Amino acid sequence: MAGPRTQADEAREAAVEDALARLDLDAKTRLLSGQDMWSLPALPGIGLRPLVMSDGPIGVRGVRWTADDPSVALPSPTALAASWDPALAHRAGVLLAQEARRKGVHVLLAPTVNLHRSPLGGRHFEAYSEDPRLTGLIGAGYVRGVQSGGVGTTVKHFVANDAETDRFTVDNTVGERALRELYLAPFEIIVDEARPWGVMTAYNSVNGTTMTEHHHLVDEVLRGEWGFDGFNVSDWTAARTTAGAIEGGLDAAMPGPHTVYGEALARAVRDGEVAEARVDDAVRNVLRLAARVGILPGAEPAVTDLPEPVDGRALAREIARRSFVLVRNRDGVLPLPPQGTVALIGAAARDARVLGGGSATVFPADVVSPLDGLTAALPEGALSYAVGADPNTELATADKGFELRAVCRDAAGEVIGTGSAPSGHLQWMGSDLPDGVTHEALHTVELTGTFTPRESGPHTFGIKGMGAFRLTVDGTTYYDDVQLPAKDDPFISFFGAPVPRAQAELTAGHPVEVSLTHGVEFPEGTTMKVVGFTLCHQEPARDPDELIAEAVEAARGASTAVVVVATTERVESEGYDRTDLALPGRQDDLVRAVAAVNPRTVVVVNSGSPVELPWREEVAAVLLSWFPGQEGGAALAEVLTGVHEPGGRLPTTWGPLADAPVTEVVPADGRLPYTEGVFIGYRAWEKAGRTPSYPFGHGLGYTDWTYESAEVTGTTVRVRVRNSGAREGREVVQVYLAPAEPDAERPARWLAGFAAVTAAPGERAEAVIELPRRAFEVWDEPSGSWTCVKGSYEIQVGRSIADRRVTATINV
Template sequence: MTTTPAPVPVRSHAELLELVSRLDLATKVRLLTGATSFTLHGEESIGLAPMAFSDGPTGVRGLKFTGGDHVALFPSATVLASAWSEETAHEVGEMLAEEAERQQIHVVLGPTINLHRTPLGGRLFEAYSEDPLLTGRLAAAYVRGMQGRGIGACLKHLVANESETLRNYMNSVVSETALREVYLLPFEIAVQDAGAWSIMAAYNDVNGVPATEQDHVNNGVVKGEWGWDGLLMSDWFATKTSAPAALGGLDLVMPGPDGPWGEALVADVESGAVAESVVDEHVVRLLRLAERVGALGSEDQRRTWPAESLAPDAPARREQLRRLATDGMVVLRNEGGVLPLAGTGRVALIGRHGVDTICMGGGSATVNPPYQVSIADGLREALGDRLTVVDGVEVRERAVAAEPSAITDPETGEPGLRVAYLDADGVVMSSEHSSVSSVVTGWDDVLPRPTEQVVLTARLTQPGPVRLGVVGGGRWTVDLDGEQVGATELVAEGSDPGESMLKPPVWTVDTHSTATDGRGALVTATLTVVRSEPQPGPDGKLSTLSHVIASGMGMKGLVVSPVPAPAEQVLAAASTTAADADVAVVVVGLTEEQETEATDKSTLALPGEQDAMVSAVAAAAKRTVVVVNASTPVLMPWFDEVDAVLVVGLPGQEGGHAVADALLGVREPAGRLVTSWPSADGAAPAWDVVPDGLTLEYRDGTFIGYRGFAAGRAAAPAHWLGAGDGYGAWTYGSARLVEGDAGAPAVEVTVANTSDHDSREVVQVYLRPDEDDQPVRLVGFAPVRVPAGGEGTVTVATDSRLWRRWDEAADAWGAPLSAGTLLVARGLGDVRAELPLAPSR
């Protein structure tokens, strides 16, 4: 496979400005709003080609929000971050760049580098960590990997965007100290250390000013103090104004073709409200991005896309994704060395997440993978007839669109369904096969006229009891073999357009299907799109979002699933199966209901009767291993009842194979937690995600996560950031201070692996300042691989940016920290050495 990356940019600011001077005002403004949902306008008069963007936290989805081409599904960002490895992050950046090249995508919208401030955040799975240094260093490595191949990365979401509830309207109130020392720090690291080419401004307000209008952050800090020369784009539909956003540092409004700029921004320039030089500077930044990704210049100056590329299901890609997933899995308990299971006799796999493993979260991180391997499939391939698999208790509160394998297109017989789009006159504008059971209307349509009706038809693959229904706002009728089984009108709950896409309303009915002439029953679900007059949002404003919500845009789909068995029956079967096996592996977790964009959690408890299932199995089994299929903290009241706990997160399309590798010791699950796991609901330094009115105060200040736990601002967590055992056993020998870079000390540490397994350790160094108002903080980390029975020495550099402190009175960085103690640790729950610092470094 060969590719020609984008050429190294050579045009100076003055040369780019000269190109801009050739354009009239209307053309310049036109370039500053997207052409479509995920593309930008070109302008051949100056050699500017159209550019394509794609969502990208867990795969490069392409230009379609749902459906579209098959693309590789990566482990979630939280899983990848759990490797605590810049090499891993760099490799992921390169792999995503390859996926982008295959689809001719110029900019991938990632990484997400907001912090895990509260464990209730619904979108945490696609961000790295609660710690700003770990997040920033991994983000910088990811950016270097991606941009090294000429594909632009986009840091998101600037800034203080740590929860989803009322995200389009809420106001994050953050002290300047916390903003500088914590929430801006990952962006600063990725800008300074990797030169990220673009950043995305968030939906929320920050201290009363929309993120898209933040002169202080956007112009003052990022473009001013940091000297950043990249492009600042809006989150999709986030821009609320014309002149304030243009003056506040925003360069590009997304999506297109409509938005608050256009004629309004032209009028603002003509009236003098916005200087034309401001527009010119925005276009210069757009052209600089275009040059960097190979979309500016003559035809022979632009990048050449690869003629061949690695398919998302190619053996090499499968191997990479399998390895990356296992490397991010975390062993939290392993009593008696029950793991790895190599040589174990009969294994019982129990739980819905075992047979229907959740491999990705919801929202813009969702992709259309070529396949997803369940844990049952992975273990069955490895263990053969030594494995017994039983389903578990119900894990969902709401029905979801059908698995493609449950339905077939009545015209082609392929897995999936038939979708017809009709206009206002009932004319079929398009009839097409969909390999997925849900579609989006009003978003990335390429139809000649607006859609007024959508007809979904499919044949059921199995006769018998079935839960049948529909997903999405609008007026529905549902027929089964010509007989109507239901009619309903569904309305999205909230005022976020994302909810109509990511948390659409659902209606279901339990019925019975039969097979006729060897064919499954025919389901027809007809949707009439409902549009309304725009209404003011919770902030009282009639914004672009109000028009989007009123347009009827959203996800529409067909529900087909088995009717759930009673919980008592399921628990009894689980206990019986567990008792007959040598070891029981119980898989529990969350789904995209909890781990998704546009909605937050209300509890860390596992949904349904999963806790009862674990306890029932543990009481019956000889040995019990629990696999947690969730990328964010969950409560584990049964923790002391089981022998082992393995956290596998959302492991991507190779998930089942990767879990099998981890359980059987084919590859070590050497991950470490990237977020502290609270011991109970509410027991965290920051908890609430629901704004008071529309205001959410960041009262924890700089004491985010483990920092607040260490300061006694909440009960000690069940598991600290950095915790994880792998299959090694570690003793720490000498630890001493050595000379570091940029005036920050380093620590040289010797570790010994006393286990029978080759293993990987992550040595962590924390600074505990003497000052009571200063939190303990991670200042450095370094991995080291050590063979069984061997020793290794590693030098952990500390980052000088973590020794700074912001002086609010002076509105500047003050004298750096000097007095305190460096803690050498495996997370703050397992400190191995303390190194006092002299009062002055």
């Protein structure tokens, strides 16, 4: 399916073959094994430089987990998908390529195109949508953008990595039809439309075979049927066996230096367990990537003319406001009137959560909170603020008020190096160590500095991580012992629960010394040397009823109340799934109390994926802001005040967990059956006959639209709409395909295409949507092929899956 090779491709291929011919077996197998946490090794014999990879997908961290080299932090992938704009995703990719080049990175470990199979998926903020076509088109735009900047991508996690529970070991059993029509579909679209230079295979197994050894899906489907010619890298530590991985189509095993490749692979070839030709195939794929990114001598890079520089902050702000989804706006309460006062309420309004937890984390130079944004946008005296309720019901990473640094010492207690600490979370993976520090010499790491409280009272401090720790606050040592994990998980230090270890009475504005010292140990045979632990903190726990009462009084006296509610890192993060969709803490109580005294209550929902909104009919407006990136507060102010309209549409159905048709994410006996088949997301809601809180595709702007006609010529749909409101706006025209004769084995309707138009008041616009052949096909399991289902289809065009305005008919 991927396009034919160009003359430049053929020239690079010749350079790859020339380089391959000059490598012996040991050099070849060494190239396929990570030399450290983030790179494949240099091969001086052919002039090859190290190939450097870095986490994404909303920014480029680089090879060190540090704030010394800040990264632009864009809105979450769910936000980008909510724009329904592949061109905007392309621009995001261009910016990230620019960031990657600045940081010396050749390959971005993104995008994540797994599906929102169940709303309980804890990492869904990092994926795009429940719909494979929307996911594939946004992902293709992103990949094209990154690679237009000469930087590779790894589309991940191939495949069916749709939940976090037992992700290292789970065997997801998926029917062939669902696998093809849903879970493989976004990867197929991206391979076809964007020719990605890499994929990342997942931790999980599919139908009994771990993905790093899945010959059928990698070699036969991805490479064979689709024509993918990029490299296949394992998720970190996912590669299980030497012969199984190379025979299954895995090119590179990460991280290093100890993997199932390298010396082990060379030995397997010499012992006759693996054919050297299999190694050569993998080496070709890695060398082809090196040629494309410009680090293989004799090969012209795939990109020689780089895109124009991008203003990262401006683009982050634009994506945020284009992603905000206004799902309710009673009586046009938004935008805010030019005059009047605003009571801003919620801990998340002051301490915004702008990105999700886990490997998606980057460190922006600064963050604009909702409080910052509205303070700058509104006239002096128009804004008041009250905490109201704090979503953090347990300790969070030490952040506001802390000024920390990391001090490294050897066994004799001598300082051997220091590093920055942007927060209480310290994470050094592989060669991330500060200058002059080695794993062999490192004995202890101390996070030390000052903490200046914002409030007086008993402050709680704690530790996330495992091993020996000593915690001292204001001269008193509160803990000096070994903290053991509750379960055996290699990432427990990052994703485990914090443990309270100290409580100190502190005074607002008076700084105190804090210190958390960790004894570093690397067990024998450790393949991935990581130093990771977190100093955690919680402010004095005030009476929740008292905080809500203060917010109610602020709201009572204001023209409009804006309440910001949020999830926390313990709710949405890589590493674990959710157990419910409720907002943490007393936030639901807060919203109801505020709405009871102010009919103009606007709720801003700061979450990366769906949460329950039990009060949604009691408030005037609900605006979903996702994780909005570093400029989120500025974008929010622009949308609330009407400088820009909210541009987003839902990429995923929102509804209460009790009504959600697909909820199982916990394996039984190591297996997680996808028993729902092709019915996930809106397909499942419609099949179950249930009405969600807000349907897929829903979203309001600040103007109205009239759908006038839909005409079909061949497989091209032309839709005429008119802006029937009072201001300029943007509309996302959505086309759904519904078979005229219902079939219980197929959804009632499905997204076939979409396009956005803009128009001034009274102006007409035409959206042109091309229907892909695949929209009319199903995977026929007996024949093992795609089959066009002939017959009559109704083309249903509208504003969401539930708001269909005009129709037409097509016969195939």
